[in-house]
Amino acid sequence: MSNTSLDKDKIKILLLEGVHQSALDALHAAGYTNIEYHKTALAEDDLIDKISEAHFIGLRSRTQLTEKVLSHANKLVAIGCFCIGTNQVNLDAASEKGIVVFNAPFSNTRSVAELVIGQLILLLRGIPAKNAACHRGGWMKSAVGSFETRGKRLGIIGYGSIGTQLSVLAESLGMDVCFYDIVTKLPLGNAQQVKSLKELLSSCDIISLHVPETASTKMMIGAKEVSQMKKGAIFINASRGTVADLDAVAGALKAGDLSGAAVDVFPVEPKSNNEEFVSPLRGLDNVILTPHIGGSTMEAQENIGVEVAEKLIQYSDVGTTIASVNFPEVALPSQADNHRILHVHHNRPGVLSKINAIFSDNNINITGQYLRTTETLGYMVMDVSSDAGELALEKLKDVEGTIKARVLF
Ligand SMILES: NC(=O)c1ccc[n+]([C@@H]2O[C@H](COP(=O)([O-])OP(=O)(O)OC[C@H]3O[C@@H](n4cnc5c(N)ncnc54)[C@H](O)[C@@H]3O)[C@@H](O)[C@H]2O)c1
Numbered sequence: 001m002s003n004t005s006l007d008k009d010k011i012k013i014l015l016l017e018g019v020h021q022s023a024l025d026a027l028h029a030a031g032y033t034n035i036e037y038h039k040t041a042l043a044e045d046d047l048i049d050k051i052s053e054a055h056f057i058g059l060r061s062r063t064q065l066t067e068k069v070l071s072h073a074n075k076l077v078a079i080g081c082f083c084i085g086t087n088q089v090n091l092d093a094a095s096e097k098g099i100v101v102f103n104a105p106f107s108n109t110r111s112v113a114e115l116v117i118g119q120l121i122l123l124l125r126g127i128p129a130k131n132a133a134c135h136r137g138g139w140m141k142s143a144v145g146s147f148e149t150r151g152k153r154l155g156i157i158g159y160g161s162i163g164t165q166l167s168v169l170a171e172s173l174g175m176d177v178c179f180y181d182i183v184t185k186l187p188l189g190n191a192q193q194v195k196s197l198k199e200l201l202s203s204c205d206i207i208s209l210h211v212p213e214t215a216s217t218k219m220m221i222g223a224k225e226v227s228q229m230k231k232g233a234i235f236i237n238a239s240r241g242t243v244a245d246l247d248a249v250a251g252a253l254k255a256g257d258l259s260g261a262a263v264d265v266f267p268v269e270p271k272s273n274n275e276e277f278v279s280p281l282r283g284l285d286n287v288i289l290t291p292h293i294g295g296s297t298m299e300a301q302e303n304i305g306v307e308v309a310e311k312l313i314q315y316s317d318v319g320t321t322i323a324s325v326n327f328p329e330v331a332l333p334s335q336a337d338n339h340r341i342l343h344v345h346h347n348r349p350g351v352l353s354k355i356n357a358i359f360s361d362n363n364i365n366i367t368g369q370y371l372r373t374t375e376t377l378g379y380m381v382m383d384v385s386s387d388a389g390e391l392a393l394e395k396l397k398d399v400e401g402t403i404k405a406r407v408l409f
């Protein structure tokens with residue numbers, strides 16, 4: 001159990017995968033200078049070695065924070081995912097160790113929606129194949145199989161932040177939009193929610209996936225679903241590689257059942273730019289392959305850098321967990337001449353009354369207290385008079401169900 005606050009220059013921050021300079025700037029401006037920065041993800045052994053010394057870690061989609069890796073993260077208090085997806089982090093293991101996880105749920109959504117619009121226009125015109133032919137000295141001048149976007153039916157699977165923006169952009173091009181989502185969603189513009197995945201697959205000219213990686217989305221597009229798509233349909237996936245069976249997609253493309261595809265995410269992605277990319281879609285001229293760059297624009301990365309760094313700073317400075325992925329949300333203004341204690345515990349009945357009893361028995365004056373819980377976790381921020389901080393922390397360690405307790409200031 002971590003038990004003391006540290007001077008800011010002793011708080012070790014590990015930033016991986018080339019997170020934007022804006023994150024470093026924000027952390028430096030807030031007084032955090034002990035930062036180790038890597039442009040790439042780390043191999044597991046190296047990651048374990050470094051995470052065991054880190055108090056904060058920042059990463060993107062490549063770094064896998066598995067249960068095994070997190071079991072070594074004994075000083076870690078927070079994880080910043082400088083992206084939307086948090087599937088690369090074992091959230092249960094993080095919660096179990098009292099480690100809060102943040103992400104950037106909105107900053108790169110426009111970038112993904114724009115990429116998909118670009119891809120669907122290029123695919124409707126057969127540009128990838130024509131471009132490839134030109135590069136080989138060919139000349140495929142023909143209108144056959146080339147279409148405008150106007151009046152084409154776009155099916156969006158997952159109508160969240162990205163799906164909705166894609167919907168609006170596609171309608172501005174005159175497309176007819178429908179979507180499938182497990183939640184009933186307010187349709188934007190003239191878009192329509194369909195009742196089943198099959199209805200979407202069998203009625204759309206273009207199908208684009210925008211779901212998170214979860215148990216319910218794993219391989220949600222398999223051979224059966226591919227066979228339900230309209231003859232000549234276009235398939236796009238910029239969500240997660242585990243969502244679609246690419247062998248089935250490749251088979252349908254080779255058989256001419258699908259006319260084209262654009263895929264940005266893969267079940268197995270190279271760990272670095274030096275590793276070979278392997279996919280059954282390689283070599284197919286009517287497929288746009290991109291190396292997981294849906295959210296990789298300068299605008300998105302700069303905004304994400306600031307957004308996630310600010311969340312880490314707020315947590316480190318005052319214990320704020322607003323917009324956390326796995327913690328109850330708590331925000332309290334800091335109080336002068338007080339010590340702030342953060343207490344993460346298993347959400348069991350009686351923890352709060354035990355804490356209050358201990359404080360009362362020891363004459364510790366609580367000047368502010370805020371508790372929020374999720375189903376499994378309790379997070380309490382407590383301000384006590386500054387002469388009582390150390391004693392309060394000592395006593396809190398004895399409370400059954402405590403996961404992590406520290407004094408902030
Ligand atoms: N290619 C990239 O670089 C890139 C960039 C950003 C995000 N992403 C991926 O895109 C995903 C979606 O991003 P978002 O911001 O739109 O997320 P979001 O959470 O705002 O929306 C996801 C939507 O999918 C729906 N959904 C969940 N499970 C479903 C299921 N089984 N069937 C149908 N719908 C389901 C949800 O109800 C929600 O409406 C992210 O989770 C991330 O994995 C990829």
Ligand SMILES: O=C(O)[C@H](O)COP(=O)(O)O
Pocket residue numbers: 060061062082083084085086108292293295296
């Ligand atoms: O989840 C996301 O936001 C995207 O997949 C982007 O991931 P990246 O930061 O690794 O490009």
